[in-house]
Amino acid sequence: MSTDTGVTTGAAGAAAAGERLLEVEHLTVKFPTADGLVNAVTDLSYGVARGKTLGIVGESGSGKSVSSMAVLGLHDPRRTRIEGSIRVDGQEVIGLSEAKLRRIRGNSAAMIFQDALASLHPFYRVGKQLSEAYAAHHPKASARDARRKAIEMLDLVGIPQPDRRVDDFPHQFSGGMRQRAMIAMGLINDPSLLIADEPTTALDVTVQAQILDLLGDLQREFDSAIIIITHDLGVIAEMADEVLVMYAGRAVEYGATRELLTHPEMPYTWGLLSSVPDVSGDVDARLLPIPGNPPSLLDPPSGCSFHPRCVHRDKVPGDLCTTTIPDLSPGGRGPGHLKRCHLADPERIYATEILPEIAPDLADGAPAAPAAAPTNKEA
Amino acid sequence: MFAFIVKRLLAGLLVLSTLVVSIFLLFWYGPRSPVQGLCEQRTNNRCTADFRAQLEENFGYNNPMLSELGKYVAGIFTGRDIQLGANTFVECSAPCLGLSYRTFVPAFDELVRRLPATISLAVGAAVIILLVGVTSGVLAARRRGTVADKALVSATLLMSSIPYVLFALLVYLYLNVINEVFPEAGYTPLTENPVAWLSGLLLPWLALGFYNSTQYTRFSRGAMIDALSEDYIRTARAKGLSSRTVTFKHGLRSALVPIVTIFGIDFAFLLAGTIFTEIIFGINGIGRWGLEAIQIEDFPVVQTTVLFGAIVVIVANIVVDILYGVLDPRVRIS
Numbered sequence: 001m002s003t004d005t006g007v008t009t010g011a012a013g014a015a016a017a018g019e020r021l022l023e024v025e026h027l028t029v030k031f032p033t034a035d036g037l038v039n040a041v042t043d044l045s046y047g048v049a050r051g052k053t054l055g056i057v058g059e060s061g062s063g064k065s066v067s068s069m070a071v072l073g074l075h076d077p078r079r080t081r082i083e084g085s086i087r088v089d090g091q092e093v094i095g096l097s098e099a100k101l102r103r104i105r106g107n108s109a110a111m112i113f114q115d116a117l118a119s120l121h122p123f124y125r126v127g128k129q130l131s132e133a134y135a136a137h138h139p140k141a142s143a144r145d146a147r148r149k150a151i152e153m154l155d156l157v158g159i160p161q162p163d164r165r166v167d168d169f170p171h172q173f174s175g176g177m178r179q180r181a182m183i184a185m186g187l188i189n190d191p192s193l194l195i196a197d198e199p200t201t202a203l204d205v206t207v208q209a210q211i212l213d214l215l216g217d218l219q220r221e222f223d224s225a226i227i228i229i230t231h232d233l234g235v236i237a238e239m240a241d242e243v244l245v246m247y248a249g250r251a252v253e254y255g256a257t258r259e260l261l262t263h264p265e266m267p268y269t270w271g272l273l274s275s276v277p278d279v280s281g282d283v284d285a286r287l288l289p290i291p292g293n294p295p296s297l298l299d300p301p302s303g304c305s306f307h308p309r310c311v312h313r314d315k316v317p318g319d320l321c322t323t324t325i326p327d328l329s330p331g332g333r334g335p336g337h338l339k340r341c342h343l344a345d346p347e348r349i350y351a352t353e354i355l356p357e358i359a360p361d362l363a364d365g366a367p368a369a370p371a372a373a374p375t376n377k378e379a
Numbered sequence: 380m381f382a383f384i385v386k387r388l389l390a391g392l393l394v395l396s397t398l399v400v401s402i403f404l405l406f407w408y409g410p411r412s413p414v415q416g417l418c419e420q421r422t423n424n425r426c427t428a429d430f431r432a433q434l435e436e437n438f439g440y441n442n443p444m445l446s447e448l449g450k451y452v453a454g455i456f457t458g459r460d461i462q463l464g465a466n467t468f469v470e471c472s473a474p475c476l477g478l479s480y481r482t483f484v485p486a487f488d489e490l491v492r493r494l495p496a497t498i499s500l501a502v503g504a505a506v507i508i509l510l511v512g513v514t515s516g517v518l519a520a521r522r523r524g525t526v527a528d529k530a531l532v533s534a535t536l537l538m539s540s541i542p543y544v545l546f547a548l549l550v551y552l553y554l555n556v557i558n559e560v561f562p563e564a565g566y567t568p569l570t571e572n573p574v575a576w577l578s579g580l581l582l583p584w585l586a587l588g589f590y591n592s593t594q595y596t597r598f599s600r601g602a603m604i605d606a607l608s609e610d611y612i613r614t615a616r617a618k619g620l621s622s623r624t625v626t627f628k629h630g631l632r633s634a635l636v637p638i639v640t641i642f643g644i645d646f647a648f649l650l651a652g653t654i655f656t657e658i659i660f661g662i663n664g665i666g667r668w669g670l671e672a673i674q675i676e677d678f679p680v681v682q683t684t685v686l687f688g689a690i691v692v693i694v695a696n697i698v699v700d701i702l703y704g705v706l707d708p709r710v711r712i713s
Contacts, residue, residue: 105619
């Protein structure tokens with residue numbers, strides 16, 4: 001893992017002058033358990049600038065949520081070992097006291113969670129929960145101010161009759177409205193960084209599109225940096241400026257969205273693309289699931305953690321895949337596109353072996369459009 | 380909501396009427412004469428068949444069963460005069476639950492007389508149970524897995540493993556008899572002397588309260604751990620709320636629902652009479668009264684204590700159901 005500088009600056013695509021709003025460097029998160037140490041996140045580095053969106057993709061247990069919860073310091077310090085550096089607007093988060101963390105949480109950095117029904121308190125009115133988030137960072141605001149702000153935010157996210165619905169309980173909201181309320185709560189203190197953890201997973205397709213549009217609109221309005229965590233490449237293609245693909249707690253591919261989706265260089269990313277159904281695409285295209293299951297983070301595989309599931313490992317000479325962890329380094333497409341793979345010529349394999357399988361209509365000519373058009377893959 | 384309460388009350392009435400009839404029948408058709416206990420008590424355990432027959436005649440056990448049951452039930456609503464001897468009548472006003480075979484005082488009057496002692500004991504103990512049990516449970520949940528948590532849970536398990544009779548006896552013996560650490564236990568009416576009321580009940584409260592708080596420690600701890608692992612707790616933390624607000628306002632609020640449920644029923648049982656506590660600490664409450672009534676086969680008193688217990692449990696259940704709606708808006712009935 002010698003490409004540290006390459007990760008943080010090169011991956012930004014644009015050679016960012018100075019620091020981006022969020023800088024995560026060499027983040028390692030481990031959970032000691034009775035069965036041993038769980039390596040949830042290992043040496044992860046990424047960043048997001050204001051007004052930009054980073055998409056983090058990966059299967060369940062790949063460390064997506066764990067890494068973003070670390071940004072808000074939400075892990076129990078007694079049960080977690082965190083190393084590395086996380087800077088939000090220049091402020092180091094790791095090792096920060098609980099009192100100082102609280103000033104960041106929900107204020108300059110906010111998080112919206114999946115499954116808004118479970119993530120909103122069932123016993124408190126929606127407006128109460130929103131105004132509580134406002135009051136937590138505006139101690140001088142009166143209860144009436146906080147309530148007015150809550151109504152204003154509900155209106156902003158498109159809740160009809162916000163002055164009445166503000167007194168509803170979460171169970172009286174529809175699924176889409178709950179997620180909107182969740183977003184309103186995340187944005188109530190004008191955060192410069194918004195982390196959306198699978199914000200559309202539990203929603204139906206039309207509502208999902210509305211929520212994504214809403215996030216995009218709000219981003220333009222507030223110039224926030226957004227991290228969108230998802231396993232839905234359709235959401236990534238629609239929302240993200242950059243994509244980080246995670247596997248077994250590590251970044252395995254990182255680059256600009258269009259670049260990464262059209263020229264993926266890592267077999268795991270190929271697998272993700274192959275398992276997305278394309279409703280508008282070729283009906284002959286095959287839907288290929290990735291064989292096997294994500295590895296145990298208690299006892300990760302030797303070498304490249306993807307090798308037990310990788311169908312291309314025999315194309316790598318020797319036993320490199322099983323013995324050596326590949327570096328996250330630029331591939332054949334320039335410094336803005338990083339991949340963690342031993343394959344010498346991934347682009348050729350993708351063009352000749354993968355693309356014809358998943359999108360035969362694209363395979364003949366030069367790859368033109370993202371293989372994953374905004375589609376509707378629900379978990 | 381109103382219809383719901385009415386429905387529950389009607390169901391409760393059904394339970395009560397079934398109880399009234401079945402206890403009545405139990406004594407009427409029981410293996411021994413219903414006045415056997417009374418007879419032995421009157422004759423210093425030298426009850427003769429003649430005297431017993433006379434008592435049966437006096438108390439109406441030679442009349443048809445249904446007519447006596449009718450009289451008994453009617454007495455509950457209208458009151459009645461009960462014949463004791465040839466020319467002796469005792470007035471028993473509504474709600475008449477019969478006369479105690481021991482004192483010949485209307486059982487209901489005796490119940491009312493003893494109620495303050497039992498209520499005082501129950502309320503004081505309940506306060507300790509909730510304060511000690513829930514507080515320690517919440518603290519243990521916040522420090523779960525630590526030495527303090529494990530020590531606390533082990534201590535409560537140890538305490539629960541001691542039979543309550545033994546525990547209360549030891550407390551009485553060591554803290555009141557051998558060492559006079561606490562003022563002498565007993566009951567003085569609050570209206571008579573508040574200081575004596577407080578000092579006399581202090582030790583019984585602590586014994587009953589601490590012993591029963593142990594299960595609340597474990598139960599609240601479990602309920603709190605469940606509540607604190609909910610997604611909305613993570614949301615509350617992500618909003619930047621203080622750890623105290625998260626624990627109490629968001630966590631405890633949810634954990635209260637299961638706690639209130641079992642507390643409602645437990646409090647009903649405390650009110651229905653705490654037999655061991657009342658006997659060991661010499662408090663003339665309902666529990667002790669009921670036990671003594673069983674020992675001397677005092678049918679009207681047994682009937683009265685059982686009915687009282689049933690009413691308390693029924694009311695407690697209804698109150699718990701209403702509280703559900705207050706605590707959890709999702710089950711609120713519009």
